[in-house]
Amino acid sequence: MAVERTLSIIKPDATRRNLTGAIVARFEEAGLRVVAQRRMRLTPEQAQQFYAVHSERAFFDDLCAFMTSGPVVVQVLEGEDAIAKNREVMGATNPANADEGTIRRDFGESVEANSAHGSDAPETAAEEIAFFFRGIDIVG
Numbered sequence: 001m002a003v004e005r006t007l008s009i010i011k012p013d014a015t016r017r018n019l020t021g022a023i024v025a026r027f028e029e030a031g032l033r034v035v036a037q038r039r040m041r042l043t044p045e046q047a048q049q050f051y052a053v054h055s056e057r058a059f060f061d062d063l064c065a066f067m068t069s070g071p072v073v074v075q076v077l078e079g080e081d082a083i084a085k086n087r088e089v090m091g092a093t094n095p096a097n098a099d100e101g102t103i104r105r106d107f108g109e110s111v112e113a114n115s116a117h118g119s120d121a122p123e124t125a126a127e128e129i130a131f132f133f134r135g136i137d138i139v140g
């Protein structure tokens with residue numbers, strides 16, 4: 001295991017219900033540290049670019065509309081095995097399939113409004129961190 005960084009997004013369904021702190025607590029309890037954080041409203045262009053890998057999927061337009069429907073909190077999480085650990089704490093994409101005690105099971109409303117996003121691999125983590133935090137000095 002190595003110390004890694006991963007990109008996390010607390011989604012509009014969660015910021016709307018004031019769940020930012022509750023979700024951050026789940027990360028911290030799992031040993032992940034928030035080493036960068038920014039609350040912002042995504043533009044349509046940012047949402048489309050961030051989720052470009054899904055552009056051919058039937059849910060793409062709805063996903064982009066949802067992700068621009070309210071503020072998000074983008075964060076860099078750091079810790080041992082952070083990419084896998086973050087995904088474990090989040091749970092399965094669809095809250096209905098997520099394990100008990102995971103963020104998506106406890107807070108997610110639907111497969112779209114599933115409260116959190118996390119990078120899925122080291123390459124995507126590096127790209128996604130750069131997408132939101134390029135040029136920013138991240139202090140671990």
Ligand code: CMP
Nearest residue numbers: 054059063093111112113114116117118
């Ligand atoms: P996320 O980890 O942010 O990556 C892509 C998102 O697409 C995913 O979480 C879901 O919230 C969203 N999404 C919406 N519909 C679907 C679907 N049918 N299958 C997979 N992901 C979906």
